[in-house]
Amino acid sequence: MTGTKTYRHWPHIVAALGALTLIGATGHGHAEDQQQVSFTAPSVAGNTATAPSFAPSEEAVFEEAFARYDIPADPVRPASAVDITTIEPAEPATRTLGSGIASYYGRRFHGRPTANGERFDMHELTAAHRTLPFGSRVNVTNPRTGRSVVVRINDRGPFVRGRVLDLSRAAAEEIGIIRSGHGNVELELLEG
Structure with missing residues (x-):
């Protein structure tokens, strides 16, 4: 053929x-x-x-x-390169603010203006403090349960003697103080 x-x-x-x-x-x-x-x-x-x-x-x-x-080629990494996938994220710097009694506020104030001009939303992780600047982030820990939550300061208060913080309902649920209405907490200011 x-x-x-x-x-x-x-x-x-x-x-x-x-x-x-x-x-x-x-x-x-x-x-x-x-x-x-x-x-x-x-x-x-x-x-x-x-x-x-x-x-x-x-x-x-x-x-x-x-x-x-x-033909796939294996990438060549220079000796001076840093593998960012293996770097642990740095913990934010904290400053201890001490401990005290925290309470919470919810439905009765939902939708009302806060001291910084926002509308209060009981479902957000926010809190009221007497002196911390608005926008400050505070780690709130319930030492009884070991649970903690990070809240953003957007209001002034509490106005009850002996209390250091008023949490939103969502933040209070996170650390387990809804049933009693208040509880002892430890506060840390997150810096940076």
């Missing part, structure tokens, strides 16, 4: 070999067992060969041009 086959990498082969025709026998010597493979050189300056009989599609040319990029 005789046939003509043009290879995908013909430009590279043709550049090296020019115009070449190979006829190979399978070993039996019969005409039907022979296969003909032909390469045709493209026209280049100084080459009088005929134009190629096959032109690859744009997709084939694109695939061939980028075939070397298909």
Whole structure:
């Protein structure tokens, strides 16, 4: 059987070999067992060969041009690089504010303006303090349960003697003082 086959990498082969025709026998010597493979050189300056009989599609040319990029390469990390996935996040600096009794306020004040002008939302983690600047973040811990919550100061109070903090209902639920209405807490100011 005789046939003509043009290879995908013909430009590279043709550049090296020019115009070449190979006829190979399978070993039996019969005409039907022979296969003909032909390469045709493209026209280049100084080459009088005929134009190629096959032109690859744009997709084939694109695939061939980028075939070397298909092999995944392991990224090389310079010795001076730092792997940030292994760095533990730094704990925020804290300043102990002491301990005292905290209470909470909820439905009765929900939607009313706070001292900083916001509307009070009993579902947010906020609190009222007499002197801390608005926006301060305070870690409030219930030493009885070990549970803690971080609240943002957005109001003034409490106005009951002996109490240091008024928590929103959501914050009071987090540390477990809803049932009693108040409880002993430890306060830490988060700085930075």
